[in-house]
Amino acid sequence: MNHASEAALTDRVLAQYRNTPDPRLRQILSSLITHLHGFARETGLTFAEWQQGIAFLTRVGQMCTGDRQEFILLSDVLGLSMLVDTIDHRNADGASESTILGPFFVEDAPDLPIDAAMDAGQSGVPLRVTIDVKGGEGQPLPDAEVIVWHSDNDGLYDIQHEAGSGYFLRGRFRTDAQGCLRFWTITPPPYPIPDDGPVGDLLGLAGRHPWRPAHVHFLIAAEQHRTLVTHLFIGGGDYLDSDVVFGVKQGLVVDLERHAAGRAPDGRDCPQGWNCLSYNFCLAPSA
Template sequence: MTDGDNLRARRERAVTDEVLASFSDAESPRLKELMAALVEHLHAFAREVRLTETEWDLAINYLTEAGQISTDRRQEFILLSDVLGLSMLTVGINAPAVHGATESTVFGPFFMQGSPQIERGGNIAEGVKGQPCYIHGVVRDVDGAPVPSARIEVWEADDDGFYDVQYEGDKVQGRGHLFSGPDGEYDFWCVLPAPYPIPHDGPVGRLLAASNRSPMRPAHVHFMVTAPGYSSLITHIFVEGSDHLDGDAVFGVKPSLIIEFKERVGFPAPGAHVDGPWVEAEFDIVLSRSGESSR
């Protein structure tokens, strides 16, 4: 290493040390820990790739655009986190490692608060295009005991691959919540989900295109399940045989969440009048108890 290299290394390290010192009096120990690690890794990244000022400027503009395109209906930073695998990594870090519990996966950018409540056997579609689909199962704990009154939030895209929030207007479709029965049972109607691309008309889409990556996700239905005394579960079920199961743009597929959706022709539809074929999927949800981190 030359004298110039030594001088450059000392100069760069001095910047990092000065920034670290600026957070040393943070009142929150956790904030201090997070910022110290962030600064160390961020500065190490810049040194490793020898970040140019032009690249730094492009990155700032990129993040600015991600903020500008985000709205209460679209969260570009969640999309960015998803396609970088940070969302799934965070899920893996925080999900309880309890044998037999339903696995978690990404939250996604299209959840909305205030979904309508439906009765068991109700229909979340509300006019969404697609083949009628009946999903049912039981919510239980890892010991097999039923979990009554669990809140089950569900949302999905339509047959064209769009969520209600991607359309103009305020119509709520393809989403709702219901509660499990005394024996943990639940059931609802929706439409058979279809594969679709994540929004790729913004900065995240440009990143995928530049990386020769697909924006596609396999067909799935979102679930968020909560019950007092149990860890919250955020997950999907994926349609067995769907395209893109081996190339999900947000890395959300897990084998245990791939479910058979069976086409029913000539079968009576439970609790609903359905003209023509319909589809059935059974998905039992297994919750871990709060504070149960490994088992």
């Protein structure tokens, strides 16, 4: 009788949403209700556990600020962000691989010219980045917008520093007439995601580490092409096989070309030596 009444309750709830005017919203709500009810039945969810879940999600919401999005972090560590990204790019044959946006993207990254340095005096081994942006038929994409961001040498992003520190290690560029872009920055290290909140508590309870492998974020947009959100991961580093947010794809792992101390070809003095990162991006045509 209990199983019958449980199923009947789910049916009654679904019936109340059957007349949702928007067909896509109706589909999503119906599936969400079906799977949530099924999850509760399958696990034998208790009232105390349900209350714990509500309290956890409340804490996640309370941790969200203008500079921190704990819900994105939660989605990331559960693998949902990567799953949605994979589903959303099912038909992106031939395009460069995508990965998650992450919680540290900002809309108003500073505009920088080609060959600029976006390190703003941050310490670290200089990194020379050279990328080419092409369309699906291999044609260069001039004037493509390329937004770049990554962590500092301590594993922190600029927006994690004290208010008033300003933006650094991020920039908005445009490719040249050949679809090429060059800039200087520093070589980023692996870093832990913010684990001082409920998401960190969840990782601790699950026996998981909070670390991400070293990487540089890219968001690339060009007219008549689908915007690409991706990372380039530095080959040979730690955590490539255990990224806390499941973002690594083998095609995005790039070995650096390492140089000893001296002057770079463009005349930059690099007493620590410098690294070079090169990659060819391909954008899919927009639907």
